[in-house]
Amino acid sequence: MSVILLIEQILNGLQFGVMLFLMAAGLTLIFGVMGLINLAHGSLYMVGAFVAAAVAAWSGSFLLALAASLVAAAMFGALIELTVIRRLYARDHLDQVLATFALILIFSEATRWVFGSFPLFLDTPAWLSGTVILPFGIQYSAYRLAIIIVGLVVALGLFLLITRTRVGMRIRAGDSDREMIAALGVDISVLYTLVFALGAALAGLSGALVGAIQSVEVGMGEPVLILAFVVIVIGGIGSIKGALLGAILVGLTDTLGRTLLPVLLSTVMDASAATAVGSALASMLIYILMAGVLLFKPTGLFGTA
Amino acid sequence: MIRERYLNLIILAGLVIVPAYALMVDEPFTITLATKVVILALAGVGLNLALGQGGLVSFGHAAYFGIGGYTMGILASHAQNYTPLMTSPFLIEGTNSMPVIWLVAVVVSALLALLIGALSLRTSGVYFIMVTLAFGQMLYYFAISWPAYGGEDGLSIYVRNQFPGVNTLVPIQFYGLCFAILLIVLFLVDRLNKSPFGLALDGAHQNEERALTVGINVYRLRLVAFVISGAITGLAGALFADLNRFVSPVMFDWHTSGQIMIFIILGGVARLFGPIVGAALYILLEHFLGGLSEYWFIYLGAILLFVVLFAKGGIVGGLSKKEMSHGG
Numbered sequence: 001m002s003v004i005l006l007i008e009q010i011l012n013g014l015q016f017g018v019m020l021f022l023m024a025a026g027l028t029l030i031f032g033v034m035g036l037i038n039l040a041h042g043s044l045y046m047v048g049a050f051v052a053a054a055v056a057a058w059s060g061s062f063l064l065a066l067a068a069s070l071v072a073a074a075m076f077g078a079l080i081e082l083t084v085i086r087r088l089y090a091r092d093h094l095d096q097v098l099a100t101f102a103l104i105l106i107f108s109e110a111t112r113w114v115f116g117s118f119p120l121f122l123d124t125p126a127w128l129s130g131t132v133i134l135p136f137g138i139q140y141s142a143y144r145l146a147i148i149i150v151g152l153v154v155a156l157g158l159f160l161l162i163t164r165t166r167v168g169m170r171i172r173a174g175d176s177d178r179e180m181i182a183a184l185g186v187d188i189s190v191l192y193t194l195v196f197a198l199g200a201a202l203a204g205l206s207g208a209l210v211g212a213i214q215s216v217e218v219g220m221g222e223p224v225l226i227l228a229f230v231v232i233v234i235g236g237i238g239s240i241k242g243a244l245l246g247a248i249l250v251g252l253t254d255t256l257g258r259t260l261l262p263v264l265l266s267t268v269m270d271a272s273a274a275t276a277v278g279s280a281l282a283s284m285l286i287y288i289l290m291a292g293v294l295l296f297k298p299t300g301l302f303g304t305a
Numbered sequence: 306m307i308r309e310r311y312l313n314l315i316i317l318a319g320l321v322i323v324p325a326y327a328l329m330v331d332e333p334f335t336i337t338l339a340t341k342v343v344i345l346a347l348a349g350v351g352l353n354l355a356l357g358q359g360g361l362v363s364f365g366h367a368a369y370f371g372i373g374g375y376t377m378g379i380l381a382s383h384a385q386n387y388t389p390l391m392t393s394p395f396l397i398e399g400t401n402s403m404p405v406i407w408l409v410a411v412v413v414s415a416l417l418a419l420l421i422g423a424l425s426l427r428t429s430g431v432y433f434i435m436v437t438l439a440f441g442q443m444l445y446y447f448a449i450s451w452p453a454y455g456g457e458d459g460l461s462i463y464v465r466n467q468f469p470g471v472n473t474l475v476p477i478q479f480y481g482l483c484f485a486i487l488l489i490v491l492f493l494v495d496r497l498n499k500s501p502f503g504l505a506l507d508g509a510h511q512n513e514e515r516a517l518t519v520g521i522n523v524y525r526l527r528l529v530a531f532v533i534s535g536a537i538t539g540l541a542g543a544l545f546a547d548l549n550r551f552v553s554p555v556m557f558d559w560h561t562s563g564q565i566m567i568f569i570i571l572g573g574v575a576r577l578f579g580p581i582v583g584a585a586l587y588i589l590l591e592h593f594l595g596g597l598s599e600y601w602f603i604y605l606g607a608i609l610l611f612v613v614l615f616a617k618g619g620i621v622g623g624l625s626k627k628e629m630s631h632g633g
Binding site for chain 1 (some may be wrong): 356362364387424425427428430431434435436438439442443444447449450451452559563566567570574600601602603605606607609610613614617628
């Protein structure tokens with residue numbers, strides 16, 4: 001295996017990790033501030049992708065499609081927060097899981113009803129469709145590189161928002177003591193809606209960005225949701241830093257495992273068996289990583305409680 | 306409002322009368338639906354032990370359901386093709402004998418639950434939900450990418466497995482077999498819930514610190530409950546595979562875990578007969594709403610949302626006046 005291919009796979013892993021971060025950041029923020037486990041987060045990812053595909057097909061503008069996906073996902077997020085989610089804050093996790101699972105069923109079927117069962121396609125914009133030449137003569141997809149940059153910029157923005165702004169201060173305060181911040185006169189329900197919409201917008205953005213490299217279809221959010229859970233378990237609930245580290249770790253492990261394991265195994269067995277065993281093992285690798293973290297740090301790398 | 310015990314008797318009577326009536330009017334499809342209810346209820350009874358009695362919100366019980374199904378599929382496919390399962394270090398042959406398959410399914414799913422439980426129970430609360438979900442998905446992806454037993458396409462078994470003295474291909478006889486297993490398991494689980502073990506499990510659910518203080522090893526207690534729970538769900542998986550004569554990775558899918566959980570919440574958390582009512586309602590909804598609209602999951606979602614938000618205690622809780630000691 002050549003070094004260039006390896007670097008390309010590392011970049012792919014990074015891109016995957018950055019996408020997972022956008023999902024996991026919202027989930028972990030919502031859990032940290034409101035104590036809510038939200039399975040419907042994957043549906044917001046799907047909403048983002050579908051809205052982006054629809055708007056891109058209608059207007060032809062990729063940037064407009066991205067903006068629309070952000071707004072639509074945030075609006076949907078605020079809508080379900082106001083109607084359903086806020087009734088769940090005081091409930092136990094089982095109720096939260098079941099209610100948000102019910103939301104998935106409703107969202108998925110409603111999307112199938114509106115858009116049909118066939119996947120939609122979202123094209124990468126012309127100005128990002130080629131490859132770029134990186135140092136050492138490595139060619140890499142401009143679009144995937146753009147995703148990595150967008151993801152890292154969002155991560156930085158989120159970090160600044162939470163550590164440097166007034167809203168961020170309230171979010172942190174809500175994270176550490178919900179009753180106290182309400183007693184100090186902060187309108188906690190507005191804050192909750194805001195945080196939920198923020199998380200939803202991140203999920204929607206992530207869905208729209210990925211929509212251009214995969215097909216946009218019903219149920220596309222579910223595998224990503226579960227991977228985002230793995231990320232959170234590894235990184236520690238409520239920690240944005242943990243989400244970033246966990247996401248990149250999971251992204252790299254999964255991508256490199258799928259490429260390297262069959263190659264490594266082919267040194268000890270014949271090629272077709274190595275491919276079969278390698279891909280089966282690679283699909284389990286991130287869960288094994290999660291199990292390893294659980295053995296040593298049950299609360300995740302940056303978790304506290 | 307009636308006592309839960311009488312309600313349970315009515316439920317059992319329903320499980321006898323409906324198939325008997327279907328037999329009289331010669332409606333084998335209704336018997337098949339009833340068989341499905343009984344098997345899915347069994348899976349729910351398994352999960353309810355961990356979730357209801359133990360408060361362990363496992364979102365990965367599809368793992369045991371699936372491994373039970375695949376145990377049946379793998380053993381029966383080897384018997385069907387007359388190929389041994391393995392030859393070294395010792396010979397293992399496939400089989401189409403139900404009792405053997407059940408035993409293997411119970412042991413294999415118990416071992417899997419021991420492994421997953423030992424890791425997952427190191428966490429609690431929302432971590433536990435995510436970790437069990439993740440391990441369930443791990444097996445799903447493994448089943449898809451492992452080519453030996455059909456991969457994504459699944460595995461078909463052409464003839465239903467055999468049970469001594471019963472013609473399992475006759476729907477009512479197979480139903481009787483499944484119903485008998487459900488009754489036995491219900492009896493055992495009821496005894497278990499009322500035993501010191503079950504009471505300690507419930508106690509640890511209500512107040513973990515107090516249970517620890519009186520010297521209960523909560524981790525081990527929960528692990529044992531989790532293993533029994535997984536084994537029951539695994540047995541249900543083996544029966545479900547035999548009902549369909551087909552296994553596929555869908556049995557491992559997290560929607561299956563969600564479904565088993567829905568049976569419990571519809572019927573009533575920690576109610577012995579809750580999963581039966583829940584599974585029956587689910588199958589009825591699937592049958593009638595699914596006939597009305599292609600998009601019946603919307604209605605299922607709406608009903609589930611309503612039950613969770615406004616009708617805690619499910620149907621058994623709503624119909625019987627006996628208060629539970631805890632909200633589940």
